[in-house]
Amino acid sequence: MVHVTCQSYIGGYYSRGEAMRARNDAPVDTRGGGYTTDDGYQFELTGGSLCLDFANTLDSRPTEAPRELLSDYRHLVDWAMQAEALSPAVTRRLLASAASEPARARVVLGRARALRESVFQVFSAHARGARIPQGALDALNRAVSGALARLRLAKDSDGFRWEWKEDQALDRMLWSVARSAGELLTSDRLGQVRVCAAPDCDWLFLDTSRNGSRRWCDMRVCGNRSKVRRYRAARR
Ligand SMILES: [Zn+2]
Numbered sequence: 001m002v003h004v005t006c007q008s009y010i011g012g013y014y015s016r017g018e019a020m021r022a023r024n025d026a027p028v029d030t031r032g033g034g035y036t037t038d039d040g041y042q043f044e045l046t047g048g049s050l051c052l053d054f055a056n057t058l059d060s061r062p063t064e065a066p067r068e069l070l071s072d073y074r075h076l077v078d079w080a081m082q083a084e085a086l087s088p089a090v091t092r093r094l095l096a097s098a099a100s101e102p103a104r105a106r107v108v109l110g111r112a113r114a115l116r117e118s119v120f121q122v123f124s125a126h127a128r129g130a131r132i133p134q135g136a137l138d139a140l141n142r143a144v145s146g147a148l149a150r151l152r153l154a155k156d157s158d159g160f161r162w163e164w165k166e167d168q169a170l171d172r173m174l175w176s177v178a179r180s181a182g183e184l185l186t187s188d189r190l191g192q193v194r195v196c197a198a199p200d201c202d203w204l205f206l207d208t209s210r211n212g213s214r215r216w217c218d219m220r221v222c223g224n225r226s227k228v229r230r231y232r233a234a235r236r
Contacts, residue, residue, distance in 0.1 A: 043069065043082050046218045048206030050180035052193065053083050055120040056203040056217070058113075063200045073098045073105035073170075076112050080173035093168055101170070108170045115143050115174055119181050123204050127193045144182045147175035198222035 047053040059067035070076050077094050080086040098105035121136035154163045196203045196217035203217035216223035
């Protein structure tokens, strides 16, 4: 089932499924998170963990033309809202702050992309059984320290909860990403982290299948393309 709506190309974006369909005619589907942004883009949240979904905001990384899905601060906020790392109310406040402080928002966007690469390098190296790049782990550690310094305990009606101090900071969503990365790295789910098997995709995901045999970030996109390739090769 293919969903094509007037929303699928707005504001210079194709969704990933649309872009792939435009590229190679494969019968792929669009994928999406829980919400559509104002300019019509839905991030594809197939990683199974916030930090892995964040690593997946650079598409086609192993190709000569990786596609940047965070091309301005607004997209970073949109991603965080779709991934439920920000509430709609905080999202609106961050966008208003970014509009009045565009230079600071650009700095945060640069830091977000750097954190994304650290997350990707550490998890992909582990998933591939390769040596963990020390520089990436150091950078991730700095982000984790900064994030945890912002955590505090708050009283609930029937107990306590973690909450973030300075909830309105422009880099607020990066604290959630860093915390998610730290928690996943130290959990027994780390062994489930995989890199997509498609040659032009290295999205990360948690393989929670019973026999640990999931190969694709999304069967409907990368898995389907692989099937089409095998079908064409068999007909040659
Ligand atoms: Zn993939």
